[in-house]
Amino acid sequence: MKIMSLETFRQRVGDRPRVLVKITTDEGVAGWSEVYNHGPDLAYPPLLSYLFEQIQGMDPLRPTAINQFLLQSSRFPQGALGLAAIAAIDLALWDIAGKALGVPVYRLLGGAVRDRVRVYAGLYSAPDVAELRDTTSALHDRYGFTAFKLSPYRRDPNRTRFGLVARAIGEYFGDVRHSHPEEFEFAFDAHACLWEPRQAVELGAALAPNEPLFLEEPIRPEHVPAWARIRSELAVPLATGECLYSPQEFLALLTAGGADIVQPDICVVGGLTQLVRIAAIADAHYVPVTPHNPLGPLATAANVHFAAATTNFGLLEYKVDDVSWCQDPYLPVDGHLDLRPDRPGWGVEVDESALTTDDWVSWTRRVPVRPDGSTAWM
Structure with a gap:
């Protein structure tokens, strides 16, 4: 062949x-x-x-x-x-x-170590509690989600005294926790918008009383000692990894004690081949792998097979999106994605007839601007 x-x-x-x-x-x-x-x-x-x-x-x-x-x-x-x-x-x-x-791809990796893959819903915002409750209830009723990821910003961190930013998210998370079933879990993705490690520590302290699932990527990834400092001062699980590219970068982070959870992206690090290597490094440091996965049904399918065969897998990010070109995406049932042992490869089909039309959409990232005219991290 x-x-x-x-x-x-x-x-x-x-x-x-x-x-x-x-x-x-x-x-x-x-x-x-x-x-x-x-x-x-x-x-x-x-x-x-x-x-x-x-x-x-x-x-x-x-x-x-x-x-x-x-x-x-x-x-x-x-x-x-x-x-x-x-x-x-x-x-x-x-x-x-x-x-x-x-055979399914996970069979090529040594076979399944679990029967299904737990997922959390990526919401990526911090809506008012009533609106959030409607959203989480609908996702729980339809797919069984019990874990969700929100933004930790209720106020613009580039235009507000940071103590007020931290206070606002602390109060908000308290309201979120009290308005949801106690078994629901909430993570917070800071999107590397902060630059000062002390701000990450303040953010974690504000979230800590209500036990977040994790605080994700509060600062940029480049300076590993800053991550070691943050983790040593945080009382909540610290997660990062979507902006790291190689096994060596993850090794440096974990050797420094810079993360409780790593989040490599299978479509960023060089594919399944490299993600397996990264997971082995994390496993040797007693660190779970919770893959970054904000993409579509093919990326999700690849992550399902990785998760099925990986002992230190944690849970998988899942974004609910409709697409025209995938006939049978993995859909959560009871908050999990079931394996498809009778389907070879990824176990999903692409509708090539839907690809005959160029369905491109223009999209660009917007760089924040501070009141003094300087730019900030997005």
Whole structure:
């Protein structure tokens, strides 16, 4: 079996653009993946075409070897776009391998260590408590969610004294906790908007009385000693990892004692091949892996197989979005995603007829501006 072709499709998931990848072999077996939308997303098709020229004719049943080849094919580290493209190729090849051998991908990783995968709902905002209660109740009734992720900002941290920002989220979380069933869990994603470690500590202290599931990425990832300091002063679980790219970066973070939970993204770190390595490093440090997963049904499917075969998996981020091109996405039941042992590869089907129309949507990130005109982290 040989890699014969690589095609890209410009689509969307919800209101976000998405590049889909299809790799086909000379025997007609096709594997699918989606690319992380770091932006500029339109750079991905030519980049993927360039990488495909290097692997055309190779054996698709050797995803680990091809992943290593692509990592070594550049003199310098590939960076965000390069690793996302390599991840897309890696994931499509794992899909092919499972389909060619007639087994789910998790069987290729040593088999399942759990029967289903727990998920939490990514809400990414901090709505008024009554509105939040309506949302969480609907998600619980329909999908069984008992865990949710919110924003920790009720006031603009770039335009408000930070003590007021921390006080507001502390009061808000207290109201959230008292208005929901006691078994519900709430995490808070700070989106690396803060720059001073002391502010992260203040934020954690405000959340601590009501026992958050975790505080995610309060500051930028670059300076590892800052993460060690924050974790040593926090009374809540500290999570991070979506902006880290390599096993070595996760090793540095964990060696420094900088996180209670790591959140690598399978579409960012170079694919399943690299995520398995990162999970092994985390396992050696007694740290669970709770993957970052704000993408669509193909990314979710890949994460399900990783989670199924990984002993130190925690729970999986899940974003409820409708897409036209996936016929049978993994949908939560009782707050979990069931495995599909009778389906080979990722266990989902792509409706190629829905890809005949370019369903692209323009989307750009907005950089915050402070009152003095300087810019802030988003």
